[in-house]
Amino acid sequence: xxxxxxxxxxxxxxxxxxxxxxxxxxxxxxxxxxxxxxxxxxxxxxxxxxxxxxxxxxxxxxxxxxxxxxxxxxxxxxxxxxxxxxxxxxxxxxxxxxxxxxxxxxxxxxxxxxxxxxxxxxxxxxxxxxxxxxxxxxxxxxxxxxxxxxxxxxxxxxxxxxxxxxxxxxxxxxxxxxxxxxxxxxxxxxxxxxxxxxxxxxxxxxxxxxxxxxxxxxxxxxxxxxxxxxxxxxxxxxxxxxxxxxxxxxxxxxxxxxxxxxxxxxxxxxxxxxxxxxxxxxxxxxxxxxxxxxxxxxxxxxxxxxxxxxxxxxxxxxxxxxxxxxxxxxxxxxxxxxxxxxxxxxxxxxxxxxxxxxxxxxxxxxxxxxxxxxxxxxxxxxxxxxxxxxxxxxxxxxxxxxxxxxxxxxxxxxxxxxxxxxxxxxxxxxxxxxxxxxxxxxxxxxxxxxxxxxxxxxxxxxxxxxxxxxxxxxxxxxxxxxxxxxxxxxxxxxxx
Amino acid sequence: xxxxxxxxxxxxxxxxxxxxxxxxxxxxxxxxxxxxxxxxxxxxxxxxxxxxxxxxxxxxxxxxxxxxxxxxxxxxxxxxxxxxxxxxxxxxxxxxxxxxxxxxxxxxxxxxxxxxxxxxxxxxxxxxxxxxxxxxxxxxxxxxxxxxxxxxxxxxxxxxxxxxxxxxxxxxxxxxxxxxxxxxxxxxxxxxxxxxxxxxxxxxxx
Numbered sequence: 001x002x003x004x005x006x007x008x009x010x011x012x013x014x015x016x017x018x019x020x021x022x023x024x025x026x027x028x029x030x031x032x033x034x035x036x037x038x039x040x041x042x043x044x045x046x047x048x049x050x051x052x053x054x055x056x057x058x059x060x061x062x063x064x065x066x067x068x069x070x071x072x073x074x075x076x077x078x079x080x081x082x083x084x085x086x087x088x089x090x091x092x093x094x095x096x097x098x099x100x101x102x103x104x105x106x107x108x109x110x111x112x113x114x115x116x117x118x119x120x121x122x123x124x125x126x127x128x129x130x131x132x133x134x135x136x137x138x139x140x141x142x143x144x145x146x147x148x149x150x151x152x153x154x155x156x157x158x159x160x161x162x163x164x165x166x167x168x169x170x171x172x173x174x175x176x177x178x179x180x181x182x183x184x185x186x187x188x189x190x191x192x193x194x195x196x197x198x199x200x201x202x203x204x205x206x207x208x209x210x211x212x213x214x215x216x217x218x219x220x221x222x223x224x225x226x227x228x229x230x231x232x233x234x235x236x237x238x239x240x241x242x243x244x245x246x247x248x249x250x251x252x253x254x255x256x257x258x259x260x261x262x263x264x265x266x267x268x269x270x271x272x273x274x275x276x277x278x279x280x281x282x283x284x285x286x287x288x289x290x291x292x293x294x295x296x297x298x299x300x301x302x303x304x305x306x307x308x309x310x311x312x313x314x315x316x317x318x319x320x321x322x323x324x325x326x327x328x329x330x331x332x333x334x335x336x337x338x339x340x341x342x343x344x345x346x347x348x349x350x351x352x353x354x355x356x357x358x359x360x361x362x363x364x365x366x367x368x369x370x371x372x373x374x375x376x377x378x379x380x381x382x383x384x385x386x387x388x389x390x391x392x393x394x395x396x397x398x399x400x401x402x403x404x405x406x407x408x409x410x411x412x413x414x415x416x417x418x419x420x421x422x423x424x425x426x427x428x429x430x431x432x433x434x435x436x437x438x439x440x441x442x443x444x445x446x447x448x449x450x451x452x453x454x455x456x457x458x459x460x461x462x463x464x465x466x467x468x469x470x471x472x473x474x475x476x477x478x479x480x481x482x483x484x485x486x487x488x489x490x491x492x493x494x495x496x
Numbered sequence: 497x498x499x500x501x502x503x504x505x506x507x508x509x510x511x512x513x514x515x516x517x518x519x520x521x522x523x524x525x526x527x528x529x530x531x532x533x534x535x536x537x538x539x540x541x542x543x544x545x546x547x548x549x550x551x552x553x554x555x556x557x558x559x560x561x562x563x564x565x566x567x568x569x570x571x572x573x574x575x576x577x578x579x580x581x582x583x584x585x586x587x588x589x590x591x592x593x594x595x596x597x598x599x600x601x602x603x604x605x606x607x608x609x610x611x612x613x614x615x616x617x618x619x620x621x622x623x624x625x626x627x628x629x630x631x632x633x634x635x636x637x638x639x640x641x642x643x644x645x646x647x648x649x650x651x652x653x654x655x656x657x658x659x660x661x662x663x664x665x666x667x668x669x670x671x672x673x674x675x676x677x678x679x680x681x682x683x684x685x686x687x688x689x690x691x692x693x694x695x696x697x698x699x700x701x702x
Contacts, residue, residue: 457530462662462663463530466662466663469666469670470666473670481680484598484681487598487599487600488600
């Protein structure tokens, strides 16, 4: 995003005073202070506030938008509480050290906050500020000037597919969704309660807001996109959506903050790395109960604040450096969700001890999952295990329509076999329109996954009977034809 | 002396040969799908699957083309049996095929532009197009997209659909054999076949 020229930052469009409700009803000094009656510009501007909505908007925005203003202090965009909370876990209890860390964070971290005005009127101060459109109030903040001006290095590049070799998020390519289509005002304005981190926010954006499971008797909402695949019911509350549906995203390593010789603050990190890793959720909660989540390495190091105070992070190992992530690289089909065995047998997609730096091993001990157990070992109670694993689709046994996975041999190997009733088919709605437009056949998928057992629908007695009837039909036709020829010839001769 | 009568319109002829071609393709691919170790007409098993899938979809389209055309043009009346064609028509025609044809008796029902099929043809084609064909296509669709309908679970699962589809395939194959043979029972061996290309059939005066 190109920076604004100085005049562009300050230019107030005269139309704002006539067309925008704020311009029509409020004079400048009502919000910004100052004295309009004073003819001396210097004294007239005394006490003028650039952003009257920060830190407390109650005297400006709150006069009309009282309810939203009340929740202002719980908005993570304003308070940046998760930054403070998580850093405090790592900082020791020494008050002097804490004060120095606070000073460092105020200098380097806490400037990235937003406010009512910095979303709805101007660009955020952290990117230089400047009025977005001549002081017009934008009910929905523009993505490019406000959302991605701060969330540009990761979210913008991920969502719009600007990382080399990584496709854009399907919500952008297929739905042209803006940030605010999922992250609504309610979430941005705070819930009214203080939260430890953003995953605890009760009114945050959730995949389930639109993507609902099909439950018999339960109607789907208007904007619902039904979840058709049986894997959703199997993995519900165990595996996060992103674990199956996101692709490579950004990981940042190391971070040091300091001041240059002119006294200007700076930060320094290692070059970021793209990758995809599944780890354990370090802190499952009621809101995020999943055991398996996508994790990313965050930009932190033991010597982060060394410029201000040496070894400030004495409790560094009390929080993981690989933390839960919600990448904005969502795809319907991903390398890890192509079949069951990709995740259930291979360690390729998981965070392993090899991925964790030795000095960070202790802090990530609860995040690194145990290595995958081969299916042959997991199913070692089965007789002829390799034959079963080769010929039986996972979902046939691990079916959500059954109360528990099939373990009784007679359930399949009997005349009343459960397989004959098609238990592998999940009863759900299906869009015929989708089916026709995607020009794909279900059996193509079965073939690719090698789930179809050739000849499984053959019945020998039926085959023999059908062939017999066909041959009989053919023979009758031949005899009928032969008799026709013979009688025709005889009749021809008798005429002669 | 003979005169030509116009029996089969251009649309009907195109539909007929498309239908015939697709049925033969479906039978051959179906044979490879059912007995892949015996028949390999189309190379890999997946080739047969793909051709069978697409032929099935085209047959559905072809069926609706036939249905809509016949309803709109009112030529569907050719397939409806009249009272006198049921009795004694069906008996008379059956006797002809079982007995009269060998004595070179004249056809009891000669085709006209308004009534081109004999009673047995009408009955056979009616059952074929209005009962067997929809059942074949429906079972094919359910077999093709089992996840899209709960009907499969209600009628006993995929196995039931598979068996039903297989039986229908044999009915169609048997029909094809009989149809091919009976097409030779016109005034000459090839007269019916030629009329399906030209649309005209020669009406001989006996």
